[in-house]
Amino acid sequence: MTYCVGMLLDDGLVMAADTRTNAGVDNVGKFKKLYSWERPGQAVFVLLTAGNLAITQAVVSMLTEGSQGRHKTKDGADNLFTAKTMFQAARMIGKAVRDVKAVDGEFLHSNGESFAASFIFGGQIGKERPRLFNIYSAGNFIEATVDTPFFQIGEHKYGKPILDRVARNDMKLGDAAKMVLLSFDSTLRSNLSVGLPIDLLTYERDTLKIEHTKRIGLDDPYFKMLSSEWSKALRTAFMNIEALDI
Structure with missing residues (x-):
């Protein structure tokens, strides 16, 4: 399985994904699930993936080849860099x-x-302005808002409580x-x-380039x-909360 989180902030984006895949308790592998495409000064795109690995890798390959001009359709709908808005890119x-x-x-x-298959795209x-979308296996999607500034895909239930309690769109990138x-x-x-390991990417609004990425492994001193x-x-x-009187 997997776990991915994407968060939309006033200051930019925080995107993270683990790298574990499972096909049973004795068949565990590591695969990248955070992908990015950029043309500095023009556009930055980040995609998190969860679900059937063959499906998500096929989607990523189509987008990569399209953005490199190696896979074309009549309407150019597979080239992210032809999109004028993030909504159009999400449709792609x-x-x-x-x-x-x-x-x-x-x-x-x-x-x-x-x-x-499911995706978080930002x-x-x-x-x-930066935008963030949760894209479903049918290809439809919803967009993050001030009221709901984050999306999760994969095994999300254990990591959701802290996001529900703490997440705000006006947080600084480092705190987020x-x-x-x-x-x-x-x-x-x-x-x-x-x-x-966890792949972590932070994007600062209006820089239009990816400058901060990190792979966090077992021995990462900050994560420990x-x-x-x-x-x-x-x-x-x-311990500081008063015990129940019974």
Whole structure:
């Protein structure tokens, strides 16, 4: 399985994904699930993927080849850099998902498998503000708002409480990245299908280039400190609350 988080902030974007894939307890692999495309000064796009790995990799390959001019359609709908808005770019992701389903969907169904894939897509084009979308396996999508500034896909339930309690669109990038990593820490402790390393990307609004990416592994000193201090803080907060009178 997997866990991915994307957050839209006034100051930009925070995007993160684990790298574990499972096909049973004895068949565990590591695959990248965070992808980005950029033309500095023009546009930045970031995609997080969850679900059937063959499906998500096919979608990413179509987008990559299209953006490099190696895979063209009559309407150019697979080239992200022809999009004038992030909404148009999100529609291109949706179209790529449906194109893959048109080729593979029937064969998956006949083999007893569902067409399962989901995506978090964010970025910025020109002077338009950064935007963030949750794209479903049907190719349709919803957009993040001030009221709901984050999306999760995959094994999201263990990492959701801290996001529900703390996430705000006016957070600084560093604080939001810290919160997202704590969400991963909670998930890692409770779900073996999610695992290190974590790919983390932060994008600063209006820079129109990707400058900050990090792969967080088992020995990452910041993540180890964060996990330890969060555990201590939770235990301290718990002990400081008055016990139930029984």
